[in-house]
């Protein structure tokens with residue numbers, strides 16, 4: 001894929017990446033330029049989406065029908081996960097964009113606790129939110145304004161929790177508890193997996209340091225692979241920052 005096509009794809013929010021062969025053909029300087037450009041596009045897009053999210057959330061308190069945006073996001077996020085894993089959470093989720101573009105400015109940038117990332121915790125939060133949602137839907141049915149208003153309250157409370165966790169730990173902490181993220185993880189676990197060319201990896205750990213979800217792509221060197229790979233956002237930050245172009249979205253054989 002040419003560099004132009006690659007950048008066009010990024011601008012469209014799709015995730016195709018240059019193959020290992022393409023990446024290897026670029027000089028280190030060209031890779032750095034490409035990485036900087038991709039990071040810039042991602043930053044601008046997330047700033048626009050993140051700012052729109054705040055306006056949208058505030059508007060929901062005056063016009064509750066905006067709350068129907070939540071079930072729409074759930075359907076889109078999980079639907080996209082069936083083809084591209086959690087890429088929705090990177091490029092299209094307004095709250096994820098808010099976390100990366102705005103919340104990150106006030107975050108302490110610490111480690112996301114393992115307890116928040118554990119399956120029992122994620123299932124517990126999802127079970128709780130789904131139970132509250134079901135009870136409220138039954139109670140408020142069939143009033144569309146009341147149901148929309150409940151969605152706005154739910155979005156506000158979960159965003160508040162996300163902000164607290166984001167400030168105390170790291171901006172994407174909530175992404176491990178978000179029901180859309182948890183379900184997308186299950187649905188898209190093996191979609192568009194990241195590949196690591198072992199012979200090119202210098203074990204520098206830069207990929208793990210840069211990952212917004214605090215995953216460790218360098219783990220792909222080991223037989224067990226990368227822990228919690230279903231939570232990969234397909235953001236390409238690790239791919240773009242690997243100094244040796246060892247990471248890619250296609251194997252050297254193009255599989």
Ligand code: SF4
Pocket residue numbers: 196200201202203204205206207208217218241242243244245246247
């Ligand atoms: S950044 Fe690249 S070279 Fe460094 S550990 Fe990760 S995959 Fe290996």
Ligand code: SF4
Pocket residue numbers: 194210211212213214215216217231232233234235236237238239
């Ligand atoms: S592993 Fe790489 S592509 Fe996946 S979320 Fe982390 S930085 Fe992004």
